[in-house]
Amino acid sequence: MFGGFIIARPYGIPLRLHWTLIVFLPFIALRMAAGMGISSALWGWVAAFGLFASVALHELGHSLVARGRGYPVRxxxxxxxxxxxxxxxAPRRPNDELVIAIAGPLVSLALAVLCWLVAAPLLHSPALNLALTIEFLGYINMGLVLFNMLPCFPMDGGRVFRAWQAKKHGRLEATRRAVTLGKFFAALFVVLGLFNNLFLVVIAFVVWQAAAAEYRVVQMQERPPPRNPFAGFVDPLSIFRNGPPSVPRQHEAIDVEVGPPPYEK
Ligand SMILES: [Zn+2]
Structure with missing residues (x-):
């Protein structure tokens, strides 16, 4: 599902633009212009770029803290x-998961405050559209904080929940609880989304899939391997049939980030 073009390498981390974003960007720009109450499409585009710059900075917050804790970022x-x-x-220690999960929303919170501080004096100047756009990006960033901090695994709040539970119940049981809660929120998003915003239904689908997938990974990692009656016996011909044994490479998402779904106030 993921891939796309590299558009920058902040701190050496490839930042990719998924092709679907390019397809949807004009629609998002239109929705954002409408949300701000500005008729000029130009400011919708500025806000749309601002939204994705905000999301990128949020992700960079997670990534730099993860790297600082010894987890390389792909x-x-x-x-x-x-x-x-x-x-x-993926981070195995609950404290690592906790600080990595919280770093993104903290960046968004700082950006929200910064946007509002910059916009306030401009609201009474001739640069009204600029001021409204920056103020709106403040709301967007606050939306990123609030929405992502819902205890909806594998979003940030759900990861905080799992880290908290993992200290008491171990990683597998904590993941099971977080996934159950995440699926409950996903079902709620579907109900709300069908009446309000189809983006929310898409988010629910992604959240459900990601939660289930991550649970399977944790089950594999945490359960002891089954006893193998042929342990120690290596079939010398297997290398010709199967090729050399390969170590599966897992790249684990630490985040299923979501913009405030309505893209409007
Ligand atoms: Zn996040």
Whole structure:
């Protein structure tokens, strides 16, 4: 599902634009112009770029903290419903998961405050459209904080929930609880989305899939391997049939980021 063009390498981390984002960007720009109450499409585009720059900075927050804690970051992918940062391996220690999960929303919170501080004095100047756009990006960033901090695994709040539960119940049971809660929210998003916004239904689908997939990975990682009656016996011909044994490479998303779904106030 993921891939796309590399548009920048902040701190050496490839930042990719998924092709679907390019398709959806004009639609998002239109929705954002309408949300701001500005008739000029230009400001819709500025806000749309601002939204994805905000999401990229949020992901960079997760990524730099992850790297600082010893988890290499493969890349960051921006999609129409938000961004995803991929680590070479998921954090195993609850405290690592906690600080990595919280870093993104903290960046968004700082950006929200910054936008509002910059916009306030401009609201009474001739640069009204600029001021409204920056103020709107403040709301967008606050939306990123609030929406992503819902305890909806594998979004940030769900990861915080799992880290908290993992300290008491271990990683597997904590993941099971977080996934159950995540699926409950996904079902809620479907109900709300069908009446309000189809983006929310897409997000619900992605959240459900990602939660289920991550649970399978954790089950494989945490369960002891089954006893193999042929342990120690190596079939010398198997290398010709199957090729050399390969180590599966897992790139695990630390984030299923989502923009505030309505893209409007
Ligand atoms: Zn995040």
């Amino acid at each position: 890349d960051i992918v921006l999609t129409p419903i938000g961004g995803v940062a991929f680590l070479a391996s």
